[in-house]
Amino acid sequence: MTQDRRTLYPEIEPYETGMLEVGDGHSIYWEKVGTPGAKPAVFLHGGPGAGCSPGQRRQFDPELYDVLLFDQRGCGRSTPFASLADNTTWHIVRDMEKLREMCGHDRWLVFGGSWGSTLSLSYAQTHPERVSEMVLRGIFLGRQIELDWLCTYGASELYPEEWDAFVGHVDEDRQDDLLEAYRDLLDDADPEVRKAAAAAWNRWEGVTVTLLPEEDTISHMADGENAVATARIENHYFRNGCFLEEGQLLDDAHKLAGIPGVIVQGRHDCCTPPRSAWDLKQVWPQVDLQIVPDGGHLYTEPGITDGLVRASDRFAGKQA
Template sequence: MTENRRTLYPEIEPYDTGMLDVGDGHTIYWERVGTPGGKPAVFLHGGPGAGCSPGQRRQFDPALYDVLLFDQRGCGRSTPFASLDHNTTWDIVGDMERLREMCGHEKWLVFGGSWGSTLALSYAQTHPDRVTELVLRGIFLSRQSELDWLCSYGASELYPEEWDRFVDHVPKDRQDDLIEAYRDLLDDPDPEVRKAAASAWNRWEGVTVTLLPEEDTINNMADGENAVATARIENHYFRNGCFLDEGQLLENAHKLAGIPGVIVQGRHDCCTPPRSAWDLKQVWPEVELQIVSDGGHLYTEPGITDGLVRASDRFAGKSA
């Protein structure tokens, strides 16, 4: 029933922040929100490359949780900004372990959406003994079919006018491989060329993540402070299959056995369509898959928010 949907918790400020040197020349920004000594949790932002934002803190009851959020390598307030060196899925998995140890947690709930779900699954399959629960949104398994959906054929058929705009930014003789073509533009020595390419790359993603037209969201993604970092880092990960073997997260799903989990997936998610969530459910039968009939990709959509907040409440022992 849509009239009983949960909403985000009120705005909250971190009770502690800092920078952690994780090696390889990278320093990670982190923040902790909620109540010290509360249920440990880690939040994984999307992108790759997006960085965390104040609104993401609000998916947890601050009276019950002690949540760590951090900007992944090259993102947000982490340094060096937009760096691709030593920036892989497995580097970030290692950073998560360093952050867990810094916090003094034996185990924690892992919460991530979109690329954050990819990272959450990678971490949980590597360190299942460190995960109490998984709360996931907009499943992205980094299979070739998912990359093709975004960058070759699929979403292109739903947003033809925006797809043509995305493609037309690339020279005609390079349009058969947009990921590689954009890589060259994003690495161009001319900062204006890089900026324009980042704007075009991010605008296309912004279109696919918004269920209903949200020009402010799309424009912020296209031209916000993190636009170049988001585009460069995301393109870097896409070019490398997110540093995962084809189908790896499905093949290793047996390692999640015994970990309670909830997937909140929008039926009309045009960025990470429901097929991947469904495929994951087939090999991880214990997980609860919620397909939100009027939902898209973003956590701020009413049905998606409701599912995520109810899941985090439940795993903290709070009744509906």
């Protein structure tokens, strides 16, 4: 029943913050929330390029969890800001291990949504012995079919007016390869050109992640202070296939055997449609796939929040 749905935990401030030098000239911002010494967890934000937000801390019972959140390379408060140098999936996986060692955890729960699910799976398949459980949302496997859905054909059929605006920002003779065309605009010497391209790029993504029209969310994504960085980093990852071999995360899913997991997937997620969650379930049969019938992409939607909070409670041994 929708009236019984769980909501986010109350607002919480970090009990510790810091910067960790991880090599290659990068320094990672991190913060810890909850109870020191409680069940360890790591939270992976989306994007790529978005950075962490205060609301993301609230998906865990602070009395039962000790949660590390961090801004990935080039994101948020990490430095150098918006840098694409030495910024790949596998650099971030290595950063996670350095953060785990810094925290002194032997294993931790890995929690990530959207691009955060891609990183969660990449990390867990590289270091399965370091993962106690996984909570994932809006599965994105970095396959060409998923990139095409967003940037070639798919979501375009659901939001034709927004798609035409997204494509129309690029010169007509460049519209056959939007990723490369936007890369050039986002790297343009003129800051106004970069800003306009970022606004168009981020608005298109903002439209696909909102189940119902949320102009405030879309506008913040398009014009926020991190808009150019978010667009540049995301474009960088998409142009490089998220630095994954085609189908890699499905091919290596056998490495997840023995790791308990929950996937919370919105039925009407237009950014990361349910097909990828379903495909992952076929090769990771023990995962609990929960498709939310009235859910989209964002963790703040009522049905998605309910599933995520219940999953984190469950793995902390808290009864519903």
